[in-house]
Amino acid sequence: MKKILTTIMFAAALLLFGAKPVQAQAFEDAGQYIDYITKANEQLSATYLSYMSAVAHNKSARKQEKRRSDVVTAIFNTRTSIQGMPPWKGDRTYKDTTVAYLKILNIVFNEDYAKIVNMEEIAEQSYDGMEAYLLAQEKAGDKLQEAAKKQHEITRVFAKKYNVNLVEGETETSLKSKTASAVNKHYHEVYLIFFKPYKQDAYLIDALGKANLVAIEQNINSLEKMAREGLEKLDNIKPYNNDPIVTDACRKALEFYKSEALRSKGMSDFILKKEKFEKTKKLFDSKRANDRTQKDIDDYNNAVNDMNASLKGFNDLNNQLNKERTEMLNNWNKKVSRYYDDNMPVQKKQSQN
Numbered sequence: 475m476k477k478i479l480t481t482i483m484f485a486a487a488l489l490l491f492g493a494k495p496v497q498a499q500a501f502e503d504a505g506q507y508i509d510y511i512t513k514a515n516e517q518l519s520a521t522y523l524s525y526m527s528a529v530a531h532n533k534s535a536r537k538q539e540k541r542r543s544d545v546v547t548a549i550f551n552t553r554t555s556i557q558g559m560p561p562w563k564g565d566r567t568y569k570d571t572t573v574a575y576l577k578i579l580n581i582v583f584n585e586d587y588a589k590i591v592n593m594e595e596i597a598e599q600s601y602d603g604m605e606a607y608l609l610a611q612e613k614a615g616d617k618l619q620e621a622a623k624k625q626h627e628i629t630r631v632f633a634k635k636y637n638v639n640l641v642e643g644e645t646e647t648s649l650k651s652k653t654a655s656a657v658n659k660h661y662h663e664v665y666l667i668f669f670k671p672y673k674q675d676a677y678l679i680d681a682l683g684k685a686n687l688v689a690i691e692q693n694i695n696s697l698e699k700m701a702r703e704g705l706e707k708l709d710n711i712k713p714y715n716n717d718p719i720v721t722d723a724c725r726k727a728l729e730f731y732k733s734e735a736l737r738s739k740g741m742s743d744f745i746l747k748k749e750k751f752e753k754t755k756k757l758f759d760s761k762r763a764n765d766r767t768q769k770d771i772d773d774y775n776n777a778v779n780d781m782n783a784s785l786k787g788f789n790d791l792n793n794q795l796n797k798e799r800t801e802m803l804n805n806w807n808k809k810v811s812r813y814y815d816d817n818m819p820v821q822k823k824q825s826q827n
């Protein structure tokens with residue numbers, strides 16, 4: 475079966491900070507001190523937003539390992555730069571909390587996202603694996619969100635303590651981060667609805683290949699149930715930014731899976747007739763030609779005719795389902811790519827000064 479497009483669903487932290495310091499003329503007052511740290515972190519946030527943007531557009535975290543390595547390096551360089559700053563009038567609070575914040579970022583990108591990359595291939599193997607994979611991403615994103623929130627509050631406290639006016643607002647990078655988080659969250663929600671019957675369909679195909687009648691019937695029933703439940707869930711999902719492209723593609727996929735389940739119920743008939751034919755043939759072959767009665771010959775010929783007719787129906791249906799499945803998956807992949815191209819902000823890499 476054609477491998478579907480997946481994507482890492484990174485939850486972007488709001489970096490940094492939701493507040494812009496008033497410009498100072500020299501590194502001689504608290505305003506310039508804040509400005510130096512803010513700009514260093516802003517450049518860092520642009521670097522890892524570039525990584526997330528690349529992952530989203532290329533649909534694979536493993537292919538972007540070089541960019542993740544660049545993020546880890548950028549975190550190290552920024553941390554070194556901040557550590558080299560003198561405390562402000564003997565007050566190390568702002569500097570030290572920023573360094574602590576950067577340590578958290580290092581752990582998330584150097585450890586958490588490394589584990590996520592390793593989970594990428596395993597996630598494709600089962601719904602539970604995929605759910606765990608996406609949950610790991612959410613937890614990593616939550617760590618970034620919480621760390622950024624605390625750092626922002628420390629900036630406010632420091633600015634107030636040293637009488638620095640902060641102009642409330644968000645930087646372009648932080649706005650892009652929020653957009654990336656929302657875009658991925660929507661896809662994440664829809665993707666899990668899609669993925670469940672997608673895997674069930676694979677189990678059905680495997681059961682058909684093994685001619686396992688019990689497994690075939692169980693998987694058909696499960697596929698129909700999952701498709702119906704998915705369609706109900708999809709009715710309650712609001713399209714991102716009024717763009718229904720992903721939800722529409724998911725709906726078409728679920729409608730295919732529901733139709734496949736209903737039509738595949740006839741495939742059990744082929745398996746039964748195949749088993750009957752094999753028993754009839756075994757009995758027929760066990761008798762010598764002179765010992766075969768007319769009834770034996772008639773029973774064998776009828777079994778052959780039933781088998782051939784059922785086989786034709788099975789092959790025709792199987793070929794039609796394969797054609798429709800390929801068209802559905804191509805449509806899904808195409809629409810997901812367009813969704814990300816249209817909605818995911820593109821962030822170019824920025825070099826560290």
